[in-house]
Amino acid sequence: MLLFLHGQKLYAFVNGSTPCPLSSDTAAYDKWQQQDNNLMSLLVGSLSDNVIPTVHHATTSKEVWDTLTTTYASPSHTRILSLHLALQNIEHKPDETITQFLHCARHIHDELDVVGRPLSPEDFNLYIFKGLQEDF
Template sequence: MGYLDCTIVCPTPTITPTDSTIAAPNPAYDEWIRKDQRVISWMISFLSPDVLPYVVGSISAADVSKALQTAFGSLSYTSILQLHMQLQNTSKGDKFVLTYLREVKYISDQLAAANRPLENEELNAIVFRNLGSDFSDIVTVLATKPDPITFPELHRLLLNRELRMKSATVPIEANVTAYTPL
């Protein structure tokens, strides 16, 4: 982290020994450059091809971090408000629970990346309100829990509920043979 937030400061490229007037290469500078380049390589390895153009030309890990923060981390109030409205208006409708929750999580993650994370209670309330009447029984049960459930738990429970609902509506085909009494 010190390379990203500049708390590990880059040493000067040369040093002048006290008993000389001639500058010599600074081994600490070379070591700092090596470590900084490793951090840059590590960061870039996690970036998608769509994001890479934002960091082209960065010469230090701090530059990469600053470029990413400028491009993606500095959402305006209007952008944050838009994300909140988008989240409020995202509903399950005819979608599968998995698709609906993926959309909710994506928007929630964008808010968290903008340093505006939602509490579990807030996110649960939005999800519960926008699920639809098919899930009213599980929403009632989950809403009465003393502590809010986490998103992964909510995800698992809603997927299980959807699977149970689908299996209950699939007709069971039985291989019926004629019964003849003896």
Template sequence: MSATSEIVAPADASSLVNVNMSNVMKLTSTNFLMWKRQVHALCNGYDLAGYLDGSTTAPDATLTTEGTTTANPAYKHWQRQDQLLLSSILGAISLSVQPLLSKANTSAEIWSTLTNTYATPSRGHILQIREQLKQWKKGAKSIEDYFNGFTTRFDQLALLASPIPHEDQIDYILGGLPDEYKQVTDQIAGRDTPPSLTVLHEELINQELKIQMFLTASSSIPASANLASHRGHNTRGLQQSRGNNTMSQPRNQFHSRSISRGRGYQGRCQICGVQGHNARWCSQLQSSGRGYSHSSGGYQAASPPP
């Protein structure tokens, strides 16, 4: 036996039971069916279900014996046990629902009020739930939330004595799915008999995982494309740079030839603006009828002096 297990002794005529409902889901306006099953099963396990449905009636508050009226101990015990159970039930009800029970004084009154509120087979209530089924779409919901939204309403309609046939349940669920789940929809449409809700739920979960894996893989494609584009851009830039260098080679070669001649002065001439000789040498060339020709791009003289 685990350390968290609890031994429950059945109630007898003299004992009081404080029912622990900390593990019971909080009652809301949409989960009454499952909440009711949980609470009823727990109370039945303590042999207290009669306090809920009213079958365990309250004894007379007083006893009269030989003309003498006294308090009835059985009534006092019943009252104490009923109030302990009432307190436990209130602790398992959400704050939004508790105002409905402001006038309930016994466990049976709470049970009856909740049943009349959430399990009354009124025409308007049934139509409202059926309309919710039509409007329930997956959208951004997970498959778990989407599926639970249907099953909760199916259970509510069953509780209201207006159950949805199984084939119609499948149609409702498939009808609210987006195109990404068309593969599952087509597979189910091709079957001779509709699957159970459990099988359908599993197939939709598997499809959801496939979609998530595809989206994860697709999200890395733009980065790779950008990297390839960046590399291509760099390659083109390198090629263009090399082309530019090739176009500029004549000037560089001319400069290299000037250096290779061993010319001592490598500044720019103040007269003609050409690099590689000084103004004095250029003046001497010009006075002798020679010099740098801009039209031919070279010196008329064979070689400048050092």
């Protein structure tokens, strides 16, 4: 989402550096409102059904973004430890394709990256090789 927002020059709406103009400047106010409503629609539309209630009170895209950031992006030590433990214990199950196994491992890797604890490629590969079935 960040890449899209930056690419479309919309990130300023969600970080607050493009605030709503005064309503006395009708043209600028209307344009800002339209853009912000479109952005809110995009943000809310990208959420799963169980996350949408978290942002139901928001009236601007910045409020949606701030609520999501506060709720989901603050890494806790428990969450970080949980992700590391999940990666240490990952194993390629007999009924699982190699693609499914790698997708699961990559998901944990990406979550660690999001919470600010990226793994080196070497460490990630060690977890992968450790978790693979012997015939691989």
